Amino acid sequence: MPRRTATMLASTLVLIALLCAGVLITVPYAEMSPGPTVNTLGETRGEPVLRIPKHKTYRTSGNLNMTTVRVTGADYRMNLGQAVVGWLAHDSVVVPHDTLYPDGKTEEQSTQENAEEFSQSQESAKVAALRELKIPVATQVVVSTVVKDSPSEGKLHAGDVIKAVDGAKVEEPGDVAELVTKHKPGEDVVFTIIPAREAAAAEKAGREPEGSRKITITTEKAPDTEQGDDEDRAIVGIRAGTDHRFPFEIDIKLADVGGPSAGLMFSLGIIDKLTPGSLTGGKFIAGTGTIDDAGKVGPIGGINMKLVGAREEGARYFLTPDENCASAAADTPDGLTLIRVKTLDDARKSLEKISAGKTDALPSCSTG
Template identity: 90%
Template structure:
């Protein structure tokens, strides 16, 4: 066989071997890519994303798009070829698998966690929006969860409103534990509650919950922990949390989306619908950011992918959490203006500047 032919054959075989290896060798990486964006002022799958019942609402135009990121599943294992392709592509990011699914988290666990975070973000978005508009929002302490096999199982239920413990009014979730631990294990503690069903019915009807009743629970000894200093601590087996009573109904309908990063855009959508005029000035604005009850905007993951997704959908401005600004500014798609936000009030004022054409005064992001 001629040397040239042998060399070409050997090279071809090596190439085939490398291609096969690239397809067969699994690597511990996952991929992130731009996900869909949804206009919080519009509809998704034929239904309004925001539906407000009770007060006057106003017509809106323009876009306030929340942004998402697609990720490969927890059980999916990339091959070497896919990883290399992802590293080379500009519209995707390859990251260590444990970055997205730490501690061996399964697909089901991740989905459940994202759903819970999304639900909480909706609640905080409503609270922050109404407080920004100086609309009072009542808070109440509730049973967040009940420990299986604990003294409270079957007596207290998630969603029960806790009005008092041993006739002492409860104002914060921490008050519950403080009052229970005044007892010794084995002693009775009296909870004054409004059952979850009655509380839910009252919220739906737009009234304060009624029908409180007393529930007596015998405390038990808490499992030993380093912080107890050897002392016996009484518990009843619940976790207390905070819930809100809204003066009217705000429904957020959006399927197949998880995580907390849409909070800011939901708040802005609610504000726009509840105020006269047009917050966007008809402009296409996208953004991201978590939000808490006080209106503070927090950072999110996958910022560069969200920027690409927003630009591809036609956004001109992108509301960017302050802590994500450096990463966003280092890789901003052409035609997209980053607007730095720290609070919901910052975002509202920036939208007013965009609407009025005063864009030179917008707070910007820096790569430093």
């Protein structure tokens, strides 16, 4: 066989072997890519994303788009070839599988966790928006969860409002544990509560909940203390949390989205609808960021994929959490202006500058 033919044959066989290896060899990686963006001022599936039915609202214009990231599922097994393509692509990123699904977390568990975070982000977005507008929001301490087979099972229920423990007024979730642990295991503790159903009915009717009742629960020893320990800790088997009573209904509808990163954009959408004029000035603005009840904006994951998705949809400005700024500035799509935000008030003031055409005064992101 001529040397040239043998060389070509050997090269072809090596190439085939490499291609087969690329397809057959799996690697512990997952892929992130730009997901859809949704205008919080608009509609999705024929329904408004934000609906405020019993309070005066104002006409809006432009876009305040929340952004998302697509990720491969927990059971997805990437092969070597796909990983290489992903590493070379600009519109996707390959990350270790454990980054998205740590500690062997299943896709179902991840979806449930994301749904819970999304629900909480909606609640905080409403609180932050109303407080930014100086509209009072009442808070109350509630039973968040009841532990199965605990002393509270069947006596307390998720959503019950906790008014007092042993007659002492409860103002923060931490007050509940503090008052319960004053007891020794086996002693009785008296909860003054308003049942969840009655509390929900009162909120819907726009009135203060009434009809409190006293519930006596016998404490037990916490499982993290040992028999005979001088510091045996008494528990009743609940977790207390905070619930908010809003002065009017604010409904957020958005299916197939999870996680907390849309909080900032929901808050801005609510503010725009509740205030005269257009907060965007008709401009296409996108963004991301978690938000807490006080209006503090927190960092998110997948920032670069969100930038790509926003620009592809037509965004010209992107509200960027302060802690994500350096990463975002290092790889910003052409035509997209990054705006640094630390709080909801920062974001609102930046939108007002855009609307007024004062874009030179916008706080920018830098790689430093």
